[in-house]
Amino acid sequence: MIDLSRRNLLAGAATVTAASALGGLSLTTAANAQGAAGQQAPGWYRYKVGDIEVTAVTDGINRFKFPDNFVANVKRDEVNKALTAAFMEADQMAIPYTAVVVRNGGKTTLIDTGTGEQNFTNSKGAAGQLNRNLAAAGIDRKDVSTVIISHFHPDHVNGLLLPDGTLAFANAEILVPDSEYKFWMDDGEMSKATGNQRMEGLFKNNRRVFGNESVKKQVKPYAAGKELVPGITAVATPGHSIGHTSHVISSGGKSVFVQADLANVPFLFVRNPGWHLMFDQIPDQAEATRRKTYDMLAADRTMVQGFHFPFPAVAFIEKTGTGYREVPVPWSPTI
Amino acid sequence: MIDLSRRNLLAGAATVTAASALGGLSLTTAANAQGAAGQQAPGWYRYKVGDIEVTAVTDGINRFKFPDNFVANVKRDEVNKALTAAFMEADQMAIPYTAVVVRNGGKTTLIDTGTGEQNFTNSKGAAGQLNRNLAAAGIDRKDVSTVIISHFHPDHVNGLLLPDGTLAFANAEILVPDSEYKFWMDDGEMSKATGNQRMEGLFKNNRRVFGNESVKKQVKPYAAGKELVPGITAVATPGHSIGHTSHVISSGGKSVFVQADLANVPFLFVRNPGWHLMFDQIPDQAEATRRKTYDMLAADRTMVQGFHFPFPAVAFIEKTGTGYREVPVPWSPTI
Numbered sequence: 001m002i003d004l005s006r007r008n009l010l011a012g013a014a015t016v017t018a019a020s021a022l023g024g025l026s027l028t029t030a031a032n033a034q035g036a037a038g039q040q041a042p043g044w045y046r047y048k049v050g051d052i053e054v055t056a057v058t059d060g061i062n063r064f065k066f067p068d069n070f071v072a073n074v075k076r077d078e079v080n081k082a083l084t085a086a087f088m089e090a091d092q093m094a095i096p097y098t099a100v101v102v103r104n105g106g107k108t109t110l111i112d113t114g115t116g117e118q119n120f121t122n123s124k125g126a127a128g129q130l131n132r133n134l135a136a137a138g139i140d141r142k143d144v145s146t147v148i149i150s151h152f153h154p155d156h157v158n159g160l161l162l163p164d165g166t167l168a169f170a171n172a173e174i175l176v177p178d179s180e181y182k183f184w185m186d187d188g189e190m191s192k193a194t195g196n197q198r199m200e201g202l203f204k205n206n207r208r209v210f211g212n213e214s215v216k217k218q219v220k221p222y223a224a225g226k227e228l229v230p231g232i233t234a235v236a237t238p239g240h241s242i243g244h245t246s247h248v249i250s251s252g253g254k255s256v257f258v259q260a261d262l263a264n265v266p267f268l269f270v271r272n273p274g275w276h277l278m279f280d281q282i283p284d285q286a287e288a289t290r291r292k293t294y295d296m297l298a299a300d301r302t303m304v305q306g307f308h309f310p311f312p313a314v315a316f317i318e319k320t321g322t323g324y325r326e327v328p329v330p331w332s333p334t335i
Numbered sequence: 336m337i338d339l340s341r342r343n344l345l346a347g348a349a350t351v352t353a354a355s356a357l358g359g360l361s362l363t364t365a366a367n368a369q370g371a372a373g374q375q376a377p378g379w380y381r382y383k384v385g386d387i388e389v390t391a392v393t394d395g396i397n398r399f400k401f402p403d404n405f406v407a408n409v410k411r412d413e414v415n416k417a418l419t420a421a422f423m424e425a426d427q428m429a430i431p432y433t434a435v436v437v438r439n440g441g442k443t444t445l446i447d448t449g450t451g452e453q454n455f456t457n458s459k460g461a462a463g464q465l466n467r468n469l470a471a472a473g474i475d476r477k478d479v480s481t482v483i484i485s486h487f488h489p490d491h492v493n494g495l496l497l498p499d500g501t502l503a504f505a506n507a508e509i510l511v512p513d514s515e516y517k518f519w520m521d522d523g524e525m526s527k528a529t530g531n532q533r534m535e536g537l538f539k540n541n542r543r544v545f546g547n548e549s550v551k552k553q554v555k556p557y558a559a560g561k562e563l564v565p566g567i568t569a570v571a572t573p574g575h576s577i578g579h580t581s582h583v584i585s586s587g588g589k590s591v592f593v594q595a596d597l598a599n600v601p602f603l604f605v606r607n608p609g610w611h612l613m614f615d616q617i618p619d620q621a622e623a624t625r626r627k628t629y630d631m632l633a634a635d636r637t638m639v640q641g642f643h644f645p646f647p648a649v650a651f652i653e654k655t656g657t658g659y660r661e662v663p664v665p666w667s668p669t670i
Contacts, residue, residue: 035379035473037388037438043668044376053372060668087636087651087662094665103372126669138370301422310665316422327422328663330429330645333378333395334461 042136043098043129045312046335050251052104052231053335055137056305056312059097059114059159060127066093071268072276072283079268086267095265097155098313099130100258100305101139102249104231108139109146110169111232111247111258112307113159117168130159131168144169146229148222149176150260150307151241152184152206153279160209167214175228176210178221180243185210198279237262237293239286240279246293256303256314262290264308266315266326270294273323294324303329377471378433378464380647381670385586387439387566388670390472391640391647394432394449394494395462401428406603407611407618414603421602430600432490433648434465435593435640436474437584439566443474444481445504446567446582446593447642448494452503465494466503479504481564483557484511485595485642486576487519487541488614495544502549510563511545513556515578520545533614572597572628574621575614581628591638591649597625599643601650601661605629608658629659638664 043058070093071079080090088094100111119128134141147169150156162168183189184206193199209215222228224236224245237246240261247258263269264277273290276283297304298319306313306326315326378393405428406414415425423429435446454463469476482504485491497503518524519541528534544550557563559571559580572581575596582593598604599612608625611618632639633654641648641661650661 035471037473038670039473040381040668040670041377041379041472043666044370046375058666058668087653087664094667096665096668129668136370137376138372138374310663311668312666318422328645329422330431331378331393331647332429333375333393333431333464333646335373335375 043133043311044137045314045331046137047314047332048335049231049249049256050254052102052249052251054249054256054305055101055103055139056098056314057101057130057133057137057139058311058313059099059133059155060120060123060125060129061094061096062115062123062127062155063092063094065091067278069278072278072280074272074275082268082271086271088267093265095308096310096313097127097130098305098307098309098311099159100249101134101137101144102229102232104229104251107145107229108143109148109229109232110144110172111148112150112156112260113147113168115155116158116161116163118163119158141169142171144172147172147174148228148232148234148247149174149180150246150258151177151244152180152202152210153241153261154202154205156260156307157206157209160215161212165212167218172218173220174215174218175220175222177234177243177245178223179238180241180245181210181219181221183242237289239282239284239289240277241281244286244289256305257293257297258305258307259293260307262293263306266306266309270317270324270326271320271322295319298324378468378646379472380649380666381472382649382667383589383670384566384584384591385589387437387584387586389584389591389640390436390438390474391433391649392436392465392468392472392474393646393648394434394465394468394490395455395458395460396429396431397450397458397462397490398427398429400426402613404613407613407615409607409610417603417606421606423602428600430643431645431648432462432465433640433642433644433646434494435584436469436472436479437564437567439564439586442480442564443478444483444564444567445479445507446483447485447491447595448482448503450490451493451496451498453498454493476504477506479507482507482509483563483567483569483582484509484515485581485593486512486579487515487537487545488576488596489537489540491595491642492541492544495550496547500547502553507553508555509550509553510555510557512569512578512580513558514573515576515580516545516554516556518577572624574617574619574624575612576616579621579624591640592628592632593640593642594628595642597628598641601641601644605652605659605661606655606657630654633659 045056047054068076097114099114102109114130115127117128117131190203224234227233231251233248235246238244246260249256280286294317298317304315314329318325318327380391382389403411418425432449434449437444449465450462452463452466525538559569562568566586568583570581573579581595584591615621629652633652639650649664653660653662
């Protein structure tokens with residue numbers, strides 16, 4: 001006998017929504033309130049790469065009035081022109097975050113971890129959604145056996161820890177790019193950053209996360225070029241950060257290139273590969289890596305999963321006269 | 336006390352999934368199994384147009400090897416070239432269906448009804464998903480107060496009836512374009528269609544649906560140019576069918592143009608407005624309407640909700656050298 005009739009479920013959802021308004025934003029309530037008026041659909045999307053099941057899971061979106069140096073080598077007017085051409089609002093930036101879960105042979109791997117659950121409250125629900133959306137997607141955090149980190153920026157590493165400082169993925173090994181780990185843990189490098197507010201902040205945050213005793217026990221640095229878990233290979237794509245790494249998921253002759261921050265929002269940085277994001281650590285190298293990699297992905301017609309592409313963040317790369325254009329993969333209502 | 340803990344919910348989902356494998360595909364099981372491995376995310380997406388809440392709800396997708404005359408005035412090779420340019424498979428067509436729910440001032444309006452729930456079994460779950468996705472979106476079919484039909488093709492009208500022949504939206508008035516209703520109910524027009532297999536089939540299907548006694552009682556023909564319910568105005572866009580009608584949802588200075596079949600799949604018919612779909616009743620008129628309307632929508636930068644656009648089927652229209660290009664609106668993880 002199944003007692004979960006639709007009527008009961010909806011009644012349950014209503015109760016839970018009311019409870020949510022009263023009691024705040026626990027994981028349980030958020031996972032159950034979906035479908036209620038004023039609620040957005042849960043942010044996950046599933047597809048297959050050969051035998052491998054991939055689930056794109058959004059952590060949400062960060063909206064802000066961008067500073068003049070957001071694109072470091074281009075004037076604000078030109079950025080606004082690109083936004084207007086993309087039917088977006090001038091002066092406003094909207095940066096989405098989408099992590100990736102790979103299920104293969106009984107193992108569950110998460111690539112990047114989002115801005116952290118504490119950011120859900122801080123952002124009034126706009127971001128920090130990853131754990132909620134994982135739950136909605138039927139993915140138990142306890143089942144995550146490996147977390148792969150692309151690079152050491154807060155929107156990729158902060159989700160490793162829950163707000164109480166414990167591990168978000170308690171049973172997972174944490175694979176980090178070796179060059180990235182070495183750089184951010186190096187006291188000499190940190191001292192060189194003195195006076196550079198952004199770099200100081202990054203060092204501080206990375207020491208907080210990777211200095212955590214529980215994280216330390218699980219961390220394993222990896223070299224690019226290696227298969228990290230069956231079906232997932234690391235590819236060095238440096239520039240955005242010193243050890244920035246992308247990942248290729250492959251199975252049965254199919255593959256998807258999980259690009260991390262090879263380009264930030266596509267309507268600016270895929271269309272204009274020469275534009276330098278204010279967060280690029282080595283901008284010229286980032287640009288060279290971007291052009292070289294997109295030339296390859298466009299020529300090979302390889303599907304791309306982009307951390308900062310609009311959800312579900314799956315696209316092909318088309319070469320244009322002046323750069324590239326992302327061509328979103330049509331949503332499939334079945335897998 | 337709320338007893339719907341995440342553990343209980345997941346246990347429930349597992350039970351229901353197992354039951355689904357045993358017992359077929361009831362609404363209840365489909366709504367609960369979401370998130371299970373092998374399951375796609377529920378196909379609904381919500382946004383606001385001023386004060387009005389719009390929910391795009393997919394009925395699924397129809398995939399088939401297309402016949403040579405799929406684009407009536409263009410050779411198969413040219414169609415395949417366009418598919419390849421759009422990173423899609425040659426010789427394969429994938430036509431999505433996305434209906435729209437509008438909630439405004441306590442009223443719930445559904446625009447178009449999909450291929451019908453019986454098609455879920457017929458298509459092995461690929462389409463006929465509308466009622467399942469409405470349930471997932473928290474929309475009770477009993478609460479739908481108005482159904483607006485754009486035109487009398489099966490993927491728009493068949494969802495009016497459940498497989499047992501009763502009304503899918505028991506409490507809804509059914510607003511239909513007057514010229515469309517008149518044409519398909521006219522015995523003289525039907526006799527002229529003798530020998531034209533497709534038109535004969537359409538007459539037969541429309542007589543089945545609109546000859547149904549329960550449907551008859553609820554039907555109200557409407558004229559284009561009128562506000563049908565608060566915030567939704569009908570716009571004549573004839574050609575695809577004789578009385579084909581689009582709808583503008585407006586509130587607080589914002590609007591979205593619900594285009595129905597002004598163009599079928601955008602990667603063919605938005606990019607190439609001169610291409611004639613095999614299902615166009617009056618192809619030259621359909622093309623003229625398409626060009627005129629897209630010129631307007633591109634100039635006004637009006638958001639479009641397209642029945643056959645990839646889910647969530649919201650895009651802007653950009654004018655190009657040879658036609659238009661649809662620019663998908665980025666998914667927002669919040670409303």
